[in-house]
Amino acid sequence: MTSYTVRHTVYVAMHNEIQDAELFDALRLELRRGALVLAVLAQLRREHYGYTLRKALAESGLAIEESTLYPLLRRLETQGLLTSEWREEERRNKRFYRLSGAGERMLARLLDEWRGMNATIDGIVGRVVVSEAETELEGVR
Numbered sequence: 623m624t625s626y627t628v629r630h631t632v633y634v635a636m637h638n639e640i641q642d643a644e645l646f647d648a649l650r651l652e653l654r655r656g657a658l659v660l661a662v663l664a665q666l667r668r669e670h671y672g673y674t675l676r677k678a679l680a681e682s683g684l685a686i687e688e689s690t691l692y693p694l695l696r697r698l699e700t701q702g703l704l705t706s707e708w709r710e711e712e713r714r715n716k717r718f719y720r721l722s723g724a725g726e727r728m729l730a731r732l733l734d735e736w737r738g739m740n741a742t743i744d745g746i747v748g749r750v751v752v753s754e755a756e757t758e759l760e761g762v763r
Contacts, residue, residue, distance in 0.1 A: 671716040
């Protein structure tokens with residue numbers, strides 16, 4: 623094996639690793655988008671302003687950047703799923719958000735859909751895991 627071959631092999635491996643990381647990040651972002659909408663709607667069954675909403679989501683294990691949260695809140699409000707109100711609290715004006723009636727109905731429908739999708743995916747993943755385990759067992763025999 624020449625030094626070129628070794629360098630080329632290392633370069634290709636590093637390049638593939640970077641591509642895999644970028645692809646994972648893109649797919650993870652896609653997966654999170656829908657989940658964030660559901661999580662925000664569910665969290666806003668109780669009134670929050672932006673900071674407390676971000677904090678509550680993060681404490682539940684779902685961190686969200688301000689640059690993602692505030693546009694999402696505006697969009698959900700424009701769609702009629704949220705109501706908001708400016709109030710002074712601790713000598714600062716804060717915008718408080720809460721689910722609207724339409725938001726409550728939409729959340730219920732989305733939760734039904736989420737649960738159905740999760741059950742389906744769990745079934746698919748479970749079958750794949752069982753199939754892989756059976757294949758491994760056959761290899762041992």
